[in-house]
Amino acid sequence: xxxxxxxxxxxxxHQAALxxxxxxxxxxxxxxxxxxxxxxxxxxxxxxxxxxxLDALVGAGRLSVVEGYYMLPxxxxxxxxxxxxxxxxxxxWPTALAYGQKLAALPFVKMVAVTGALAADNxxxxxxxxxxxxxxxxxxxxxxxxxxxxxxxxxxxxxxxxCPNYFVTERAxxxxxKSLFAARELAQMVPVAGEATYRRMMAxxxxxxxxxxxxxxxxxxxxxxxxxxxxxxxxxxxxxSRLGSWAEQxxxxxxxxxxxxxAGSNVEANFSADWCxxxxxxxxxxxxxxxxxxxxxxxxxxxxxxxxxMPNERHA
Numbered sequence: 001x002x003x004x005x006x007x008x009x010x011x012x013x014h015q016a017a018l019x020x021x022x023x024x025x026x027x028x029x030x031x032x033x034x035x036x037x038x039x040x041x042x043x044x045x046x047x048x049x050x051x052x053x054l055d056a057l058v059g060a061g062r063l064s065v066v067e068g069y070y071m072l073p074x075x076x077x078x079x080x081x082x083x084x085x086x087x088x089x090x091x092x093w094p095t096a097l098a099y100g101q102k103l104a105a106l107p108f109v110k111m112v113a114v115t116g117a118l119a120a121d122n123x124x125x126x127x128x129x130x131x132x133x134x135x136x137x138x139x140x141x142x143x144x145x146x147x148x149x150x151x152x153x154x155x156x157x158x159x160x161x162x163c164p165n166y167f168v169t170e171r172a173x174x175x176x177x178k179s180l181f182a183a184r185e186l187a188q189m190v191p192v193a194g195e196a197t198y199r200r201m202m203a204x205x206x207x208x209x210x211x212x213x214x215x216x217x218x219x220x221x222x223x224x225x226x227x228x229x230x231x232x233x234x235x236x237x238x239x240x241s242r243l244g245s246w247a248e249q250x251x252x253x254x255x256x257x258x259x260x261x262x263a264g265s266n267v268e269a270n271f272s273a274d275w276c277x278x279x280x281x282x283x284x285x286x287x288x289x290x291x292x293x294x295x296x297x298x299x300x301x302x303x304x305x306x307x308x309x310m311p312n313e314r315h316a
Contacts, residue, residue: 015299016043017053018062021070022294023180026287029122030069030078037214039184044213062298072298082122089121095160096129097192099150101227103131103164104193106146107236108139110170111194111201116163119188119219128161132189134197137169137274141252142239144276165278170197172274174204180291181284183208187215195226 010018019041024031031039033054037047045053054070057063063070066079096114104112116130117123135143147164154160175182186208191198198218208215238244256271259278263269268284270277 011053012043013045013049013053014057016040016045017050018057018299019295021063021072022298023184023291025072025075025078025294026290027117027120027122028078028081029120030066030071030075030082032068033070036070039187039212040214041180042211042213072294085123086121088125088127089118089123092118092123092127092129095158097223099129099154099160099162100131100192102150103133103147104227106143106150107239108136108143109147109194110134110136111191111197113189113191113198115166115185115189119185119190121221128163131162131164132166132168133164134173134194134201135167135169137171139239139244139248140167140169140274140276141255142244142248143167144255145251167276169274170200173197173201177268177284178207179284179288180211181287183211183215187212188219190219190222191226192223193227198226 017036017040020036020039021031023041024039033047033051036054037045037050040050054063054065058065058070061073064073064076065071066076069079069082071078096118100112100114103109111132111134113119113132114129115132117127118129133143133147144164144167147167151162151164154162175186186202186205239247252273255276259269259271259276263271266282268277268282
């Protein structure tokens with residue numbers, strides 16, 4: 001798999017390694033060689049090959065390395081930032097796992113995964129805990145209502161900020177956003193419950209391998225064995241009734257009206273019977289714009305955007 005743009009003096013593997021470091025520099029997040037290998041953008045390569053490419057980039061002054069972390073020259077201080085954020089993440093993970101399994105125990109929940117900054121061990125002290133939640137078809141909005149109840153309880157009782165900001169049903173596992181940002185978020189998310197649903201989701205989003213060809217399998221930090229969602233037979237039986245169907249439609253209608261008004265023209269927020277994507281801040285777009293600036297500054301020869309380095313699609 002090759003980039004659409006080639007640059008004199010750099011092989012595709014050198015480019016891929018540099019672009020991978022450029023992407024995570026947006027997050028002040030230097031990478032180890034094994035991480036660069038897994039998340040190598042648009043190019044396959046074994047770790048020894050990636051290591052040789054990194055050595056060449058360091059030798060040419062295009063990258064720096066501190067304590068095994070690779071970053072842009074002048075960004076050596078991000079190694080200390082990453083160490084501190086990893087320390088904070090270590091304190092948050094037990095809470096994230098415990099509450100992830102509580103979320104999975106709620107009616108109609110089929111999978112829970114930790115996403116965002118914590119999934120990458122790149123969190124600050126005041127960070128919240130992001131989750132992606134997969135639900136049964138026809139009960140997404142009731143499941144979300146129950147989840148939000150648990151979120152409020154966690155805030156009041158334990159002073160924990162949970163942020164389940166992405167809900168999809170089992171028939172909407174295939175993501176329509178096929179950007180590098182979306183691919184990276186999917187590849188690094190850490191499932192904590194619902195292994196079978198997680199594997200289905202990854203199988204239905206094999207397009208991410210066009211961006212990240214080495215990102216096979218679960219992230220290394222995934223806890224095993226994954227907890228299975230526990231059933232709530234009485235609650236689910238009640239909520240499967242005609243009354244439950246009415247409540248689903250009522251809750252969906254009122255929340256979609258509210259959220260669409262809140263989202264305005266923000267294309268990253270999206271709502272329907274099968275998904276509730278509460279990404280109101282345009283975070284993904286800002287990340288890709290910042291990545292484009294780095295491509296233009298640090299990639300040699302010609303101006304670039306992330307669209308210019310988009311790999312060929314093989315998994316339509």
